[in-house]
Amino acid sequence: MTAVGKTVIVGGGTAGWMAAAAIARAIGTDHHEICLIESDAIGTVGVGEATIPPIQDFNAFLGIDEDDFIRETKATFKLGIEFINWRKPGHTYFHPFGVYGRDFDGIPFQHFMLRGLKDGVAADYGLYNLETMAARVGAFARTSKGAPVGYAYHFDAGLYAHYLRRYAERRGVKRIEGEITDVTLNPDDGFIRSVTLKTGAVVAGDFFIDCSGFRGLLIEQALKSGYEDWSKWLPADRAVAVPCATPAGDILPYTRSTAREAGWQWRIPLQHRIGNGYVFSSAFISESEATDTLMANLDGEALAEPRVLKFVTGRRRQSWVKNCVALGLSSGFLEPLESTSIHLIHAGVIRLLGLYPKSGFVPAVIDRFNQEMESDYTTVKDFLIAHYHVTERDDTPFWAYCRNYDPPDSLKARLELYRSCGQVMPTVLELFKDTNWFAILMGQGLVPDDYHTIADRLPDDELRLRLDEVRRQVAARLADLPRHGDYIAKIINP
Numbered sequence: 489m490t491a492v493g494k495t496v497i498v499g500g501g502t503a504g505w506m507a508a509a510a511i512a513r514a515i516g517t518d519h520h521e522i523c524l525i526e527s528d529a530i531g532t533v534g535v536g537e538a539t540i541p542p543i544q545d546f547n548a549f550l551g552i553d554e555d556d557f558i559r560e561t562k563a564t565f566k567l568g569i570e571f572i573n574w575r576k577p578g579h580t581y582f583h584p585f586g587v588y589g590r591d592f593d594g595i596p597f598q599h600f601m602l603r604g605l606k607d608g609v610a611a612d613y614g615l616y617n618l619e620t621m622a623a624r625v626g627a628f629a630r631t632s633k634g635a636p637v638g639y640a641y642h643f644d645a646g647l648y649a650h651y652l653r654r655y656a657e658r659r660g661v662k663r664i665e666g667e668i669t670d671v672t673l674n675p676d677d678g679f680i681r682s683v684t685l686k687t688g689a690v691v692a693g694d695f696f697i698d699c700s701g702f703r704g705l706l707i708e709q710a711l712k713s714g715y716e717d718w719s720k721w722l723p724a725d726r727a728v729a730v731p732c733a734t735p736a737g738d739i740l741p742y743t744r745s746t747a748r749e750a751g752w753q754w755r756i757p758l759q760h761r762i763g764n765g766y767v768f769s770s771a772f773i774s775e776s777e778a779t780d781t782l783m784a785n786l787d788g789e790a791l792a793e794p795r796v797l798k799f800v801t802g803r804r805r806q807s808w809v810k811n812c813v814a815l816g817l818s819s820g821f822l823e824p825l826e827s828t829s830i831h832l833i834h835a836g837v838i839r840l841l842g843l844y845p846k847s848g849f850v851p852a853v854i855d856r857f858n859q860e861m862e863s864d865y866t867t868v869k870d871f872l873i874a875h876y877h878v879t880e881r882d883d884t885p886f887w888a889y890c891r892n893y894d895p896p897d898s899l900k901a902r903l904e905l906y907r908s909c910g911q912v913m914p915t916v917l918e919l920f921k922d923t924n925w926f927a928i929l930m931g932q933g934l935v936p937d938d939y940h941t942i943a944d945r946l947p948d949d950e951l952r953l954r955l956d957e958v959r960r961q962v963a964a965r966l967a968d969l970p971r972h973g974d975y976i977a978k979i980i981n982p
C-alpha cells in the first residue's frame with residue numbers, strides 16, 4: 489500500500505468547495521497536498537440556495553462566523569417550507585424546523601396533540617410549534633426567551649462557493665483552472681492515475697474526489713459506477729429557473745413550494761433577489777408551457793432569462809469506487825423539494841473525513857461509506873415520494889399518476905406504521921425524524937388511525953391544561969421575535 493499524499497478534487501461548485509474547505513480544515517495541507525480543478529467555461533449548475541438546519545454544523549465545523557457568512561452570501565433565515573396546493577388546490581401547510589410542543593411522560597407531544605384533535609380540544613396543530621407561528625407573521629431571531637429557534641438559510645450558491653474557495657485557498661488548497669479532457673487509469677488495477685487538461689497539462693494524484701456535477705466525469709464516465717433511476721416515483725426531470733426582484737415589504741423567513749399542474753414551483757428569498765423555479769415532468773408538460781407558468785407566477789420583475797436544467801432522479805450505485813469518491817450531483821440527484829442536496833454533500837464530506845484514506849484503499853472502508861450513502865439517499869427518497877403519493881389530488885394527469893403509482897415497499901411499510909400509531913420510528917442516522925414525517929403526512933391529509941396508549945392516561949382536564957400551556961409558551965416566545973427583515977438588517981449593518 490502506498491501513502492495517500494495528494495487529493496485531487498474535480499469540480500468547483502458547491503460540492504467541490506465544500507469538500508476542499510472541510511478537507512483543508514481537518515486533514516490540512518502540511519503533509520498532504522490538495523488541489524481543485526474547475527472549468528470557468530463549463531461553469532456550475534448555479535442553483536441550490538435553500539438548506540436545512542445541519543448546514544449550521546458544517547459552517548461551525550469550519551469555524552465560520554455566522555454573521556460574516558450571512559453578509560457575504562446575501563443569506564436569509566429559513567424556518568421551514570410552506571407547501572401550497574400539495575394536498576389539494578387551495579390547501580396550505582407548513583413543514584417547520586422545530587418540534588411540536590414537548591414530550592410528556594416520555595412520549596412525543598404529537599400523540600397528545602392527536603388525542604386533542606380527536607377530542608376536539610386542539611384544533612390547529614401549528615399553534616404548538618414556534619417556527620410555524622413565526623413563519624405566519626414573518627418574524628425571526630436565532631433565539632427567543634433564551635431558547636434556540638430552529639432554522640437554516642437561503643443563500644446565493646455562487647457567493648457561498650466563492651466564500652469557501654477563499655477559505656480553502658487561505659489554508660493551502662491549490663486551484664487549477666481548466667477543462668479536463670481525459671482521465672487515465674492504471675492498466676493493472678483500474679485506479680485513476682491522472683487527469684489531463686485541454687492545455688495538455690497532466691494532474692496526477694493518489695485520491696480523487698469527483699465533484700464534476702451531473703456528468704460524473706470520474707465516477708461514471710471513467711469508472712462506470714452505474715446509476716439507479718428513481719424517476720418512476722419522482723417523475724420530474726426538468727426545472728426552469730429564474731431570479732426575480734424582491735417585492736417591497738418584508739423578506740419571508742421560509743421557502744415556498746407551490747404545487748402546479750405537472751410539478752411544483754419554488755420561491756427562495758435572498759437579501760438581494762428571489763430565486764424561483766418550476767420543477768416539472770416533461771412527460772406531462774412541455775418546457776415552453778412550464779416556462780410560461782413560471783414567468784406568470786413571479787412576485788417581482790425577472791432579472792434574467794429563464795434557464796432549463798435537465799436531470800434524472802436517482803443515485804450512483806457506488807459513491808466510492810477504487811480511489812475515487814463522488815460528492816454532490818455526481819453522486820446522485822434528488823429534487824430540491826426538501827432542500828436536501830447540499831446536506832447530502834455535507835453528510836458525505838463528514839463521513840469521508842472519518843474514513844479518510846491514509847495508506848491505501850481498504851474494501852471494508854469503501855463498503856461502509858457506500859452503505860451509508862445508499863441509506864442517506866434511499867431514506868430521503870422515500871420522504872420526497874410521500875409528498876407526491878400521499879395526496880388527495882388527481883385533478884391533472886401528473887397528480888393522478890403520482891397518487892396512483894405503487895410506492896417503494898420501504899415507504900409502504902412506513903405509511904402503514906404511521907397510520908396505525910402516528911409515528912414512523914426512523915433510525916438515529918436518518919435525516920428526517922418523526923416530527924418531519926408528522927408535519928408532511930398530516931399536511932398531505934393522512935391522519936393516523938390511532939396514537940400511543942399513554943396519551944389516553946391523562947384525564948380530559950389535564951390534557952386540556954397541558955395543551956393550553958404549550959400554546960401559551962409558543963405565543964410568549966413568538967411575541968419576543970422581531971421582523972425577519974429587521975433582524976437581517978441589524979446583521980448587515982451592525
Ligand code: FAD
Nearest residue numbers: 499500501502503533536538668700701816817824829830
Ligand atoms: P456543479 O455545480 O455542476 O459543479 C460542477 C463543477 O465541475 C463545476 O465547477 C464545473 O466547472 C466542474 N467540471 C465539470 N466538468 C469538468 C471538466 N471536464 N473539467 C473541469 N471541470 C469540470 N440543493 C439544495 O440543497 N437546495 C436547493 O434548493 C437546491 N435546488 C436545486 C434546484 C435544481 C433545479 C437543481 C438541478 C439542483 C438543486 N440543488 C439544490 C442541488 C444543488 O444545486 C447541488 O447539490 C449543488 O449545487 C452541488 O452541485 P455540484 O457542485 O455537485 O455540481
